Structure formats: C-alpha cells, structure tokens
Amino acid sequence: MNFSKEVIEASRVxxxxxxxxxxxxxxxxxxxxxxxxxxxxxxxxxxxxKVNTEESPxxxxxxxxxxxxxxxxxxxGKVIAEFAGALPKHQIEAWLNEYLPTxxxxxxxxxxxxLEGLDATEQKAQLEAFLSEQPTHEEARHLxxxxxxxxxxxxxxxxxxxxxxxxxHYATLQDLKALExxxxxxxxxxxxxxxxxxxxxxxxxxxxxxxxxxxIIKAVSMDKEVQDELPRRAGVALFRLLGDHDVVTKKHRRxxxxxxx
Numbered sequence: 001m002n003f004s005k006e007v008i009e010a011s012r013v014x015x016x017x018x019x020x021x022x023x024x025x026x027x028x029x030x031x032x033x034x035x036x037x038x039x040x041x042x043x044x045x046x047x048x049x050k051v052n053t054e055e056s057p058x059x060x061x062x063x064x065x066x067x068x069x070x071x072x073x074x075x076x077g078k079v080i081a082e083f084a085g086a087l088p089k090h091q092i093e094a095w096l097n098e099y100l101p102t103x104x105x106x107x108x109x110x111x112x113x114x115l116e117g118l119d120a121t122e123q124k125a126q127l128e129a130f131l132s133e134q135p136t137h138e139e140a141r142h143l144x145x146x147x148x149x150x151x152x153x154x155x156x157x158x159x160x161x162x163x164x165x166x167x168x169h170y171a172t173l174q175d176l177k178a179l180e181x182x183x184x185x186x187x188x189x190x191x192x193x194x195x196x197x198x199x200x201x202x203x204x205x206x207x208x209x210x211x212x213x214x215x216i217i218k219a220v221s222m223d224k225e226v227q228d229e230l231p232r233r234a235g236v237a238l239f240r241l242l243g244d245h246d247v248v249t250k251k252h253r254r255x256x257x258x259x260x261x
Contacts, residue, residue, distance in 0.1 A: 003059050006049050011074035015046040020070040022053050027086040028069045034089050075101050142169045149241050150204040153180045175237035182234045193222040213252040220259045
C-alpha cells in the first residue's frame, strides 16, 4: 500500500482513521466489522484505511504498534488521537466525536502553520482577525497574549483575565501580572535595585529583551526579595514567556538561576 498517499496526503483533505490489524488477531476480527460499519455511516466525515501489520511491518514499526487492534486518527498528516483494543461501537462514536477536527480546528491548524512564516506584526494581525470570528478560542487568545506580553502587557492580561488557577494558561497570566507590576514601579522608589528594575521595564517596552534580561539579573544580584520578590518573578516571567529555545533564554537563564540559588 501507499501509506503516504492513502493516509498522510489524504488526511490533509479529510481525516483518516487507520485500523492496524492482523488476520490472526481475535479482537481485530471483532473490531473490524464495527469500524467498517461506522466508516460507511460517516463517509462524508472521515475515511477508513486498514493496515495489515503482517503485510506492512515497516509501517507498524514506524507508528510504534506494540499491540493490535490499534486505531489512529490522522489529520493534516499527523496522528491527533488513538485508541487500542476492540471498543464497542458507542465508545468509538464518542471517541470520533471528541477528536474529529471541526471547521474551527481546521482553520486554527492552517493559521498556526501560516504564522510560522510571518513577522511579529503580521502574526498579531492574523491572530486578531481569527479572534474576531472565534473570540473564545483559548489557544489563539493565549498566543496573542504572549505576543503582546512585553509591549502591551495590560492588553495581554485582558486576553487572559478569565483564566482560573487550574487552567494550563494560568502560569502565563501570572507572568504577565509580574511584568505589569514591573511596568508600574513607583518612580519615587529609591535604590540601585529599583533603578535596574525600571531600566528592565523600559527595555522590555522597547523589545530590548537581551538588555532587559541583563537588568533583571543585575536587580536579582542586588536584592532578589525586594517588593515581594519582584526581581525573581520578573525574571521567571521573561524567560518562561520567551521559552527554553529562545536565544535570550539560552544566553542568560543559567546566570539568572545562579543568582537565585
């Protein structure tokens, strides 16, 4: 079989459910007719491809098939969900309803791919256009908030204001609040540590992230606990918002951590 054409490429147009099976497998013979019936009932929503692991061991190895039956859902060339075992029809239907991409998720995946080739200004414009049509889309709000983090921190906080403590984006909201506190430092606060923090705030507003990191490290080296540990919280916020792979994080995170501990 041409797995690349029948599954990878086809899934860029319509989701593809792949049933990994073998003739000797009892549970596979139970699952097979059920999933085939569902495929006929949902022919307009997804396609079914069956892969005999005895005939295509290289494909089974590529997708780490350790037991069968194993069912994987492909969309845009990638596995987005899977299950193992001979589930009953109603459970498979529930699985499909949960994971099959909607029109909204398709638009979002296409946008994320497009964002990779855009500059920061264009990324913000595309995200704001998407949110004008899908205002409650959590991942888009989170990504836009991070893009505004250093320039318009209050705007970024507004995007995440309803995030609760248990939410995956709560840490980002706390980081943004630390930066907003940094931005709002009282000019009358005296001392070298406050001077360094105000310099960091100004550098962030100018997107001089390297300079801001150095100023924050300078503040931490003088007094990491001042104003409820603002130097520490601001540094954590900066590096967490940038991410582990950012050049500024790679350059300065170790020094920052050394001053903390």
